[in-house]
Amino acid sequence: MRIIIDRFEDDMAICEKEDRSTIEIEKNKIPIGAKEGTILIVHNDKIVIDKKSTxxxxYKIESLLKDLFS
Incomplete structure (x- = not known):
């Protein structure tokens, strides 16, 4: 399953699943270096950063912003 970190609240990461529902994951289970907007892959009990997708x-967001303000 792929999820994206929406925000951090206290010791929890609030993440959005592909169906737009949200789940909370303890911050200490999130890989080091992950921040808001980072895409994660969750498989069984393992959580890793999907660097390519992130x-x-x-890049797509930066391109859209560049086009918008050009």
């Missing part, structure tokens, strides 16, 4: 999403 980078692609960031």
């Amino acid at each position: 980078d692609n999403k960031k």
Whole structure:
């Protein structure tokens, strides 16, 4: 399952699933370096950063903003 970190509240990461529902994950279970907007892959009890998807999403957003303000 893929999720995206929406925000952090206290010791929890509030994440959005692909169906737009949200789940809370303890912050200490989130990989180091993950921040708001980071896409994570959750498989069984393992959570890893999906660097390729995160980078692609960031690039698309930056491109849209560049086009918007050009």
